[in-house]
Amino acid sequence: MLKRLARIIVEYRGAFSLVALFLLVLSVYGIQMLEFESDLTKQLPQDLPAVKDYLTLQNEFQSGDSVLIIVKVTSIEEGGVYDIRDPEVIRAIYELEERLREHEYVTDTMSIADIFVQILGRLPENEEEVRFVLNTLPPEALQGLMSSDYRTTLVIATLTSSSGSQAVQRIYEDIKRDISEVSFPKNVEVIQTGSIGIAYRILAMIKSDLNRTMTIAFILVAFLLIYFYKSVFRAMLPLIPLVFGVTMTLGFMGLLGIPMDMVTTVVGAMIVGMGIDYGVHITNRYFEERKRGRPIEEAAEEAVAETGKALLGAALTTIAGFSALALSILPALRRLSFVLIMGLSLAAINAVVITPSLIMLYEDILKKIKGKHEIPEIRAHSGFIxxxxxxxxxxxxxxxxxxxxxxxxxxxxxxxxxxQVTTEVRLEKMIPEGIPEIEAMKDVRYEFGGQDEVDLVVRADDVRDPNVVRAIYRFEQEILADSYYNNVFEANSIADVVVRKYGYIPQDKEKINEAIKEGGAPVNDDYSMTLIQLKGNFGGVRPDEFRAIMRYFEEQAKNADFPPGVEVKPAGESxxxxxxxxxxxxxxxxxxxxxxxxxxxxxxxxxxxxxxxxxxxxxxxxxxxxxxxxxxxxxxxxxxxxxxxxxxxxxxxxxxxxxxxxxxxxxxxxxxxxxxxxxxxxxxxxxxxxxxxxxxxxxxxxxxxxxxxxxxxxxxxxxxxxxxxxxxxxxxxxxxxxxxxxxxxxxx
Known part of the structure; x- marks a missing residue:
C-alpha cells in the first residue's frame, strides 16, 4: 500500500505542491488573526469551585485587578529631592491619582497624598506641614504606604474586573502614559507593577518569545542541516516543507480562534524541532538509495515507502503521547494537545509530499546545470560519523x-x-530576575510587607447579623495572631467598619447596617455575601511555603467558628x-x-x-x-x-x-x-x-x-x-x- 501511495505522490507531485501552496497562502492570512492570552482563569476549568468563587468575587464585589505604582527616590543628585516627603513629590502623586481616577475602569486610588487632603483639606505647601501631619498619625497608619527610610511610597489603584489581552494592554499603556505626563521631581523613579503590570509583561514576552524562538530554531536547524548535507541547497530540502508545516499550524490557530498563551507559546519552536525529523529521515533515505545507484524517481519512491512505514509509526506514537494531554481537565493543555497534533500531522504530510518533489526538482536543476545527475555525498553517511x-x-x-x-x-x-522535583505555577515566577515589574514587586514586599491578597467569601442568609459579624471579627483576629506563619499583615472586613464606628459590635442589626453603608464595606446587593480581605506576602515566598500558607487558609475557613448555615471559602488570584x-x-x-x-x-x-x-x-x-x-x-x-x-x-x-x-x-x-x-x-x-x-x-x-x-x-x-x-x-x-x-x- 505504501509503495502504491509513494508512486502516486511522486507522479502527482506538482498537484500536491499546488494544494500545499494554497493552504500556505490561507495560513498567512490566519496568522494575522492570532490572539494572545494571559488570563489565569482561562487555564482552569470554568466549573471548578475555585474558579466560580473567583468569578463571584469579580461579579458581586466588582473586585478586579490592582495596579501598584512604586514612587522611589533612587539617587541623591544635586537639584533633586532626597525623600518622598518632599511637597513636590506629594503634589505629583496627587496629580497622578487625579489622572488615574478619570479612567472608567479605576474604582479607587490610595496614596499618602490622600492623608494630607483628609487632614489639611489641601496638599501641604512646605516640609513643616508634611512633618506635622505625619507626626499626628500612629506608625501603623503609614506602614503600608511609606518605607521606614522615607525613600519609597506606594500608589494603589483598584480596577473593575477585566479580562483579555487587549484590556490588559490598554490599561497598562494608559497608566504608563499618565505616569509619563506627570512631572515628578528629579531623582524620583516611578514604576508600574501589580497584577496588571506583570500580566502585561508576560503578554509582551509571549509575543516576542514566539517570534524570537522560532527564528532562532530555524537558524540552528538550518546550520546543522548545512553541516550534515554539505550544501545549503540540500539543507533546504527538508527545511522548506517544515516552513510550510509551521506556517500552516500558526495560521490554522488564528483561523480556529486558538490563542497563544503561556503554554502554547512553545508550539512554533516545538514544531520546528520535532517536524524536521520527518523531512530528515525521508531525505537521508533518498540519498542512501541514490548512493546505491538508483535513479531519482525510484529513490524517491523507496524513501517514501520504506521510511514512510517508520514515519507512520513514529507519527502515530507521538500523536498518541500528545493525545493524553487532551484528557486533562486543564483547558490550556487540551489546546496544546490539539495544536501539537495538528502541527505534527501537517509537518509529516508536508515532509512526505513536498520533500520528494523538492529533491527531484533539485536534482533536475543540477542536471541542467552540469549535464548529468550526480550522486550526492552527505556527511551523515561518510567519515567520522x-x-x-x-x-x-x-x-x-x-x-x-x-x-x-x-x-x-x-x-x-x-x-x-x-x-527532588517540585511544582511552581505563580505567574510572577515565570518572569526572570531584573525585569522592572518584578523588581518593583520585591520593593513592595520588602518595604510594605507585601500587597498580595487572599479574599475569603462569607455566605449567609444576612451577613449583617450581629452573630455573623462577631464571628468574622474573631476569625480575623485569629488570622492576624498567626501572622508569623501566614505572612498576613492586614485584614479588612465589615467587622472592622463596624468597630471603627462604634468601638464595639452592637447587637442591633440596624446599627450594623448603618455602619456598613457609611463605611463602604465589601457587601453584595442582597447582603448574602461579604469578604474578609487579607493582605500580605504570599507571592514572594518559596513554593512549599506558598502551598503551606494557602492550605492554612483552607483549613481556617473549613474549621472557622461561624453560626450554622454560614459558609466561608478562600478565593482570589493567589x-x-x-x-x-x-x-x-x-x-x-x-x-x-x-x-x-x-x-x-x-x-x-x-x-x-x-x-x-x-x-x-x-x-x-x-x-x-x-x-x-x-x-x-x-x-x-x-x-x-x-x-x-x-x-x-x-x-x-x-x-x-x-x-x-x-x-x-x-x-x-x-x-x-x-x-x-x-x-x-x-x-x-x-x-x-x-x-x-x-x-x-x-x-x-x-x-x-x-x-x-x-x-x-x-x-x-x-x-x-x-x-x-x-x-x-x-x-x-x-x-x-x-x-x-x-x-x-x-x-x-
Missing part, C-alpha cells in the same frame, strides 16, 4: 549485557533526582494559583499514565511482536525517567508549560527506537548477517541529525525571556538526548539478546 556508528554497532553486538548494566547505573542517578498547582500535580500522573498506555498500545498494534515492542518501548520510558530526574537535579519545577512534558517525551522517545527496530527487522528479513550494525549505520545518522535538529529547536527556547520557556526548552532538549542515548544503547542491546541466536555470520 559513519565509522562511529559502525564501532557502536560492533561494540553492542559483542557486549549487550554490559551495555544494559551501564544504562542501569545511569538510571540510578536520575532516580534520586525524581525525589488562591487560584494554589489550586492550579494542585491540579497540575494530579494531572501529571494522569497524563503520564494515559500517554504511556496509548503509546504502548499503538506500538503493539503496529508491530504485534512482544519482544520487538519491548525493544522500542523501554528507551522511551528511560528517556522520560531521566528527563524528570534531571529536572529534580537541576531545580526545574513543573509548571503550566511543563505539565505535559512526560507525555511529550514518551511520544517523542519511542520514535528513535522505532526507526532502529524497523531497520533492524528489514535487514534481518533480507538475510543480512549483521542487522544490528547495518541498522545503526543506516538510520543512526538520521536519528542523530533528527535529534540534534529537534534539540536545537527546543534549545532555541533559551532565547526567550520567560523563565518557564527557558525551562521548557532545556527539559525537552535533555529529553531528546536522553531518548536518543537510550535508543542507541538499549534498543540494539535488547534486539541482540532477543534475536542473537537467529543471526548467522562472521563479524564485519
Amino acid at each position: 559513519a565509522k562511529s556508528f559502525n564501532t557502536l554497532g560492533r561494540l553492542i553486538k559483542r557486549h549487550p549485557k554490559t551495555t544494559l548494566f551501564v544504562v542501569s547505573l545511569v538510571t540510578l542517578v536520575f532516580l534520586y533526582g525524581l525525589t 488562591y487560584l494559583n494554589y489550586v492550579l498547582g494542585n491540579l497540575i500535580d494530579q494531572e501529571l500522573n494522569k497524563i503520564s499514565t494515559y500517554g504511556s498506555i496509548l503509546v504502548v498500545l499503538v506500538v503493539i498494534v503496529l508491530f504485534r511482536r512482544p519482544l520487538v515492542s519491548i525493544a522500542m518501548i523501554l528507551p522511551m520510558f528511560l528517556g522520560a525517567l531521566w528527563t524528570v530526574g534531571y529536572m529534580g537535579l537541576a531545580g526545574i519545577p513543573f509548571n503550566q508549560t511543563l505539565a505535559g512534558v512526560i507525555s511529550m517525551i514518551v511520544g517523542l522517545g519511542v520514535d528513535y527506537g522505532m526507526h532502529l527496530t524497523h531497520r533492524f527487522l528489514e535487514e534481518l528479513e533480507e538475510g543480512n548477517p549483521y542487522p544490528i550494525i547495518s541498522a545503526l549505520e543506516g538510520v543512526g545518522p538520521g536519528i542523530l541529525v533528527g535529534a540534534l535538529t529537534t534539540a536545537g529547536g527546543f534549545l532555541a527556547l533559551l532565547s526567550g525571556e520567560l523563565s518557564a520557556i527557558h525551562d521548557f526548552g532545556k527539559t525537552l532538549a535533555i529529553g531528546i538526548f536522553a531518548s536518543m542515548f537510550a535508543a542507541f544503547t538499549v534498543t540494539p542491546a535488547l534486539l541482540q539478546l532477543f534475536y542473537g541466536k537467529k543471526i548467522r555470520g562472521e563479524e564485519k
Whole structure:
C-alpha cells in the first residue's frame, strides 16, 4: 500500500505542491488573526469551585485587578529631592491619582497624598506641614504606604474586573502614559507593577518569545542541516516543507480562534524541532538509495515507502503521547494537545509530499546545470560519523549485557533526582530576575510587607447579623495572631467598619447596617455575601511555603467558628494559583499514565511482536525517567508549560527506537548477517541529525525571556538526548539478546 501511495505522490507531485501552496497562502492570512492570552482563569476549568468563587468575587464585589505604582527616590543628585516627603513629590502623586481616577475602569486610588487632603483639606505647601501631619498619625497608619527610610511610597489603584489581552494592554499603556505626563521631581523613579503590570509583561514576552524562538530554531536547524548535507541547497530540502508545516499550524490557530498563551507559546519552536525529523529521515533515505545507484524517481519512491512505514509509526506514537494531554481537565493543555497534533500531522504530510518533489526538482536543476545527475555525498553517511556508528554497532553486538548494566547505573542517578522535583505555577515566577515589574514587586514586599491578597467569601442568609459579624471579627483576629506563619499583615472586613464606628459590635442589626453603608464595606446587593480581605506576602515566598500558607487558609475557613448555615471559602488570584498547582500535580500522573498506555498500545498494534515492542518501548520510558530526574537535579519545577512534558517525551522517545527496530527487522528479513550494525549505520545518522535538529529547536527556547520557556526548552532538549542515548544503547542491546541466536555470520 505504501509503495502504491509513494508512486502516486511522486507522479502527482506538482498537484500536491499546488494544494500545499494554497493552504500556505490561507495560513498567512490566519496568522494575522492570532490572539494572545494571559488570563489565569482561562487555564482552569470554568466549573471548578475555585474558579466560580473567583468569578463571584469579580461579579458581586466588582473586585478586579490592582495596579501598584512604586514612587522611589533612587539617587541623591544635586537639584533633586532626597525623600518622598518632599511637597513636590506629594503634589505629583496627587496629580497622578487625579489622572488615574478619570479612567472608567479605576474604582479607587490610595496614596499618602490622600492623608494630607483628609487632614489639611489641601496638599501641604512646605516640609513643616508634611512633618506635622505625619507626626499626628500612629506608625501603623503609614506602614503600608511609606518605607521606614522615607525613600519609597506606594500608589494603589483598584480596577473593575477585566479580562483579555487587549484590556490588559490598554490599561497598562494608559497608566504608563499618565505616569509619563506627570512631572515628578528629579531623582524620583516611578514604576508600574501589580497584577496588571506583570500580566502585561508576560503578554509582551509571549509575543516576542514566539517570534524570537522560532527564528532562532530555524537558524540552528538550518546550520546543522548545512553541516550534515554539505550544501545549503540540500539543507533546504527538508527545511522548506517544515516552513510550510509551521506556517500552516500558526495560521490554522488564528483561523480556529486558538490563542497563544503561556503554554502554547512553545508550539512554533516545538514544531520546528520535532517536524524536521520527518523531512530528515525521508531525505537521508533518498540519498542512501541514490548512493546505491538508483535513479531519482525510484529513490524517491523507496524513501517514501520504506521510511514512510517508520514515519507512520513514529507519527502515530507521538500523536498518541500528545493525545493524553487532551484528557486533562486543564483547558490550556487540551489546546496544546490539539495544536501539537495538528502541527505534527501537517509537518509529516508536508515532509512526505513536498520533500520528494523538492529533491527531484533539485536534482533536475543540477542536471541542467552540469549535464548529468550526480550522486550526492552527505556527511551523515561518510567519515567520522559513519565509522562511529559502525564501532557502536560492533561494540553492542559483542557486549549487550554490559551495555544494559551501564544504562542501569545511569538510571540510578536520575532516580534520586525524581525525589527532588517540585511544582511552581505563580505567574510572577515565570518572569526572570531584573525585569522592572518584578523588581518593583520585591520593593513592595520588602518595604510594605507585601500587597498580595487572599479574599475569603462569607455566605449567609444576612451577613449583617450581629452573630455573623462577631464571628468574622474573631476569625480575623485569629488570622492576624498567626501572622508569623501566614505572612498576613492586614485584614479588612465589615467587622472592622463596624468597630471603627462604634468601638464595639452592637447587637442591633440596624446599627450594623448603618455602619456598613457609611463605611463602604465589601457587601453584595442582597447582603448574602461579604469578604474578609487579607493582605500580605504570599507571592514572594518559596513554593512549599506558598502551598503551606494557602492550605492554612483552607483549613481556617473549613474549621472557622461561624453560626450554622454560614459558609466561608478562600478565593482570589493567589488562591487560584494554589489550586492550579494542585491540579497540575494530579494531572501529571494522569497524563503520564494515559500517554504511556496509548503509546504502548499503538506500538503493539503496529508491530504485534512482544519482544520487538519491548525493544522500542523501554528507551522511551528511560528517556522520560531521566528527563524528570534531571529536572529534580537541576531545580526545574513543573509548571503550566511543563505539565505535559512526560507525555511529550514518551511520544517523542519511542520514535528513535522505532526507526532502529524497523531497520533492524528489514535487514534481518533480507538475510543480512549483521542487522544490528547495518541498522545503526543506516538510520543512526538520521536519528542523530533528527535529534540534534529537534534539540536545537527546543534549545532555541533559551532565547526567550520567560523563565518557564527557558525551562521548557532545556527539559525537552535533555529529553531528546536522553531518548536518543537510550535508543542507541538499549534498543540494539535488547534486539541482540532477543534475536542473537537467529543471526548467522562472521563479524564485519
